Amino acid sequence: MEINVNVNGEATSADVEPRRLLVHYLREDVGLTGTNIGCDTSSCGACTVHLDGESVKSCTVLAVQADGSGVVTIEGLAPNETDLHPMQEAFRQNHGLQCGYCTPGMVMAAVSLLDENPKPTEREVREGLEGNLCRCTGYHNIVKAVLAASGQPVES
Ligand code: FES
Ligand code: FES
Structure with a gap:
């Protein structure tokens, strides 16, 4: 077709x-x-x-x-050749990736999550991303990155 x-x-x-x-x-x-x-x-x-x-x-x-x-x-996702999307930048700044294999999917899912819920709680981020698996188990920093991208303070 x-x-x-x-x-x-x-x-x-x-x-x-x-x-x-x-x-x-x-x-x-x-x-x-x-x-x-x-x-x-x-x-x-x-x-x-x-x-x-x-x-x-x-x-x-x-x-x-x-x-x-x-x-x-x-x-x-990125606005141009040199800048990152804010979610990509938040993943970079918060070490939200290790091997990076899950990262494209995580970032796309996270962008959708914030579209639907701009200020999620940590629990809502975890629930919102539960369909995305990270084999490096880097969930802590991924959640931090999403919270940071939402403009909320994150613990170091
Ligand atoms: S490759 Fe699509 S859910 Fe795993
Ligand atoms: S960073 Fe390796 S699978 Fe998530």
């Missing part, structure tokens, strides 16, 4: 099999490999992107379901 998807503000299109997953479309057809694949069970969240403004696990969405929609990946 021919699909047309706006990815990070740019029109993309391809002829895809109906079973092709959105994450494979993004990584292999569009060439944006920042969106990672960490499992094959819809459980890790490494593949999280925004689909029409909603956070989704792109391994659970068919590429054809994104036809006519807009997708934002981690590559499309």
